[in-house]
Amino acid sequence: MLSFASDYTEGAHPRVLRRLVETNMEQLPGYGADCYCLSAIEKIRTACQCPEAEVYLLTGGTQTNAIVIDTMLDSCEGVVCAATGHVNVHEAGAIEHSGHKVLPLPEHQGKMDAEELRNYLVNFYQDENHEHMVFPGMVYISHPTEYGTLYSQEELTALSAVCRHYHIPLYMDGARLGYGLAGSQTDLTLPDIARICDVFYIGGTKVGALCGEAVVFPRHNAPAHFITKIKQRGALLAKGRLLGVQFDALFTDNLYIEISRNAIEMAERMKEGLRERHYSFHLESPTNQQFIILNNRQMEQLKERVDFSFWEKKDADHTVVRFATSWATTEEQVNQLMEALDATAV
Amino acid sequence: MLSFASDYTEGAHPRVLRRLVETNMEQLPGYGADCYCLSAIEKIRTACQCPEAEVYLLTGGTQTNAIVIDTMLDSCEGVVCAATGHVNVHEAGAIEHSGHKVLPLPEHQGKMDAEELRNYLVNFYQDENHEHMVFPGMVYISHPTEYGTLYSQEELTALSAVCRHYHIPLYMDGARLGYGLAGSQTDLTLPDIARICDVFYIGGTKVGALCGEAVVFPRHNAPAHFITKIKQRGALLAKGRLLGVQFDALFTDNLYIEISRNAIEMAERMKEGLRERHYSFHLESPTNQQFIILNNRQMEQLKERVDFSFWEKKDADHTVVRFATSWATTEEQVNQLMEALDATAV
């Protein structure tokens, strides 16, 4: 069945998979010491314009969030995020499992506001009892957010300014970073992100890889013995080549950005079709996730033709649903989605 | 350079990789709900002659050990193992990181003795202070062990009898299980293991896959909400297909056992060559890991021609080294190893 359920329903981009095939019969050292891991790291440094960045390849998003957050926080610290942040809702408590509280702030279409962050921090340190409370030790944002929205360079810089004033790192979850970098009207580049954030990851799983996320520490700020800590948390692949080869391919000839652009173009085409048909958008998303409001009757009928994601109830009769494009989405699939919508419209 | 360093220096078996290519452009649901995961699980149940087994696909060995042990133990319990057990030495403290003590018993060429286990348990419960001590909550063994040795059916049954008497599960780490099942002179089959052990995993990473370990709970004894616990520990792949397709291929047409046999045949050929040349074996291993004693001068020279593993110092002048074969090892490679040994012999 046609699926717009998520960007992880596809396999790997063919050029990524081809490189796995081409390198398959080579004997390579394990645990990330192979030439493809080293090459991928070098290419990521170049793409970030950050030649001294420390880069580590991990397997999945929740794993990456849990490891980065746990190893960068002191035990009495928690991580501040927008209430809708993935770490706060959909990671089965992985952050708390590692011992740290998630400290939610109000969300604005998935984003955190720098002024609200500042107020939270001011109030925390003014509170006479703050020694009995969890210290804010890191700020977590996702980009694109869980609602497909993007921070502008100004907004990100404002968040960073607050973080730097309080000496807490700003961490960007880039599970869908490609779709953010290729987003319509964004003014944030990968080098910008490496300059403004203190740690971030470049998502592979949702952007062309079978698995894999590349964590970047731009300023020699990786935790000590990070490889051992990765191993200790069960996240060090014996065959690190699986990640190395994939990221090496994604960062060869700008593949990562190019395939992300396809997702955005298909999302724009989808938006156009939805607008023409007068569907209501839950919010304006410039990336590959689009949230529209369907009446429940149509939603039920549509389910039989297309896979998509339930997002939240709008009211008794309407529901917010998500359609996600990806690097693999074709014009034909978008057309089929429109036909399915037309066939179920009431 | 020619490598006998380990069984994880290879890529995937070509038939495994081919299935990843063939299925790549299908849209599939995430998180292990796809048809290939379901098919793999069904085939593993059949191979285990255990139609009601619960099977979960994880990514790597340390991850699997940490998750199985942590989720099956109560918080005041630890895991008993041979002192050389992988969980006790080479997993960067992953078990302790999850809150549990590793309780080492003496090892005999990597194996645990059932009588020593019984004595340990008898003494524990007789100790008046045992409420101030870590309770033994599980027995961990590896098969093949870290020294390539194998339990006989009698030995495994004896361990199981002690465990069942004390109501603690017997867990088998099968990172190299294929090489155990295909080992020369073994009398233990996969259905035997499913019958005698309470939980075990079938290693994929070292036996033909790029990554992947299949955990088997034979008797409806998987921990409640196991999927959520996997997610919480950062081990649930969004693209579960990566594991499903690989295990589906490995358990089609007996591939898992067949490719394991190659490793054993090549190991036997290697042993023959080594014996002819009068090298001393550190111990008798019936599987794909062979441990021989080299004088340090030859070892240093050999390093320039072949990759292998340092194991431990024998004495001031001699060292135990490991040569590992795998599903991918060829006769030609074994011949090259012999030539390299001959060229460096003193």
Added chain:
Amino acid sequence: MLSFASDYTEGAHPRVLRRLVETNMEQLPGYGADCYCLSAIEKIRTACQCPEAEVYLLTGGTQTNAIVIDTMLDSCEGVVCAATGHVNVHEAGAIEHSGHKVLPLPEHQGKMDAEELRNYLVNFYQDENHEHMVFPGMVYISHPTEYGTLYSQEELTALSAVCRHYHIPLYMDGARLGYGLAGSQTDLTLPDIARICDVFYIGGTKVGALCGEAVVFPRHNAPAHFITKIKQRGALLAKGRLLGVQFDALFTDNLYIEISRNAIEMAERMKEGLRERHYSFHLESPTNQQFIILNNRQMEQLKERVDFSFWEKKDADHTVVRFATSWATTEEQVNQLMEALDATAV
């Protein structure tokens, strides 16, 4: 300086301390096996009309909350509480440190609403993604709450009905339980609490002891090996007598309730004086904590004469402050507080 800052600013009730003196030179077994611990437990069972209750004596409130919650929850479960719950705000993340998320619901003067709890649970299990979320595994309430308010028997029964429907235990933090049981107009007795809740603790530290909280599991539902788990969490006193003697004294001749009544009487006298002087109450509290609104000028002046607790900002010019009475508060102290208020009134 006169202090109404909290109920833990006092030492022990003289009868409690006297028993420590009288028993001091006896040689007694350690770790809670002494006759005073056993006697205290028996008296608590009697007071709860729950002859088979399991009772454990711990040292402090945060310790007790962390141990009870962690040992009763499965690793993928969190604890539901009102947003103002002590475990959510003022325990330095002790619950998350033990691996569990705190799941806050709206608070109503510190209390949780049974209907809102039910809706939360209904929605949780209806959410298709709930396997990726933290399972609600326990409900935490405090009684009196952090705002001094009390649940009625009807309210508590309603919460319990929801919990029992979902098979999750209802846990009452009774750090100030004495002041709740002696509260004006309460219809909840200790036997009621033992009947309706699944686990609760009787607070000693704030009600006449130097330290100590008695955890009660009314229905054979203490976690297995609870003593070992207490030890493992650093909470098993070698000289358990310190807790045993104190609770034995508190539960002799109804001392616990009697001394709590003094706190309530003094609070009522204080409320009367405050009402006569037309001070505004932040909310109506029937127990020993009273929250009133002061203008900031008076608050600053009052600080020089009396210790009290800042609670929260009301608006730019006003602040909510807390005055707490205790078993030790005298009429004279209440009079002095009124004089101090009069002397600073504007």
Added chain:
Amino acid sequence: MLSFASDYTEGAHPRVLRRLVETNMEQLPGYGADCYCLSAIEKIRTACQCPEAEVYLLTGGTQTNAIVIDTMLDSCEGVVCAATGHVNVHEAGAIEHSGHKVLPLPEHQGKMDAEELRNYLVNFYQDENHEHMVFPGMVYISHPTEYGTLYSQEELTALSAVCRHYHIPLYMDGARLGYGLAGSQTDLTLPDIARICDVFYIGGTKVGALCGEAVVFPRHNAPAHFITKIKQRGALLAKGRLLGVQFDALFTDNLYIEISRNAIEMAERMKEGLRERHYSFHLESPTNQQFIILNNRQMEQLKERVDFSFWEKKDADHTVVRFATSWATTEEQVNQLMEALDATAV
């Protein structure tokens, strides 16, 4: 019944208890901010000749070990100790519960050998796979050890030299430190310990207090936000005065050492009596714990007259038992013990 079972069977020293009574009706701030905590800390600094030491008062030994070790170690580090170390055996896995492996070295009458420590560390860092292993992050010793033995100044300095070479802190568990400082023939003073160790605690529970251990960080090396970390681990008493008053008394007029001397004098008298009667000592202990070998028949008979501790089986017919004296032991009690031995002698 007469008890030589342990040094925690007594209450508090009368002068300690008297101070609790004298200060009981004072209103004091909570959480360690009271004048008695501050005074106790100042007196401990003076006794250590370490005016800038950071001193924290905790409740019990296992709690103290777990908090100090967990907060000083990085997550990938473990703690090295003698195999008989209390943290390795009798703390119910409290260290592992906090995520850290205990790394046992051989013990010599309870002590660690500096040369063996050095070899362990040399080998660890030479091991090519050490990134897959737990890093040694701290050395734990007890003084007196679990066998009552003491380090000499030379031995302690040698351990410290190894630790400093490897930049890992040396931590002394001083649960019975008083009995070590007052031990016959010791050349280690409290200022020596403060100079040579990086962190240690002065045990109160077993030396005159009802509860309480004073952790000393001699060189501004307490972990950041240590109070919050204590709170988070459930170990911050609301009525910190309970610890402050006791340690203030113990460090007034040299009480701590004086009462320790009584334990040593009584132990010496006991040893004399035992030697006269030709009992065999398991080892030579210069402190308050004495280990002798009894034949099992006498041991069983003696149990009916005196409480003592089973230590370990010597052979089929003999057992090592422990007699412990304390600050409270009297000559009369020692005489009674001798009479009981005489009455049961075979």
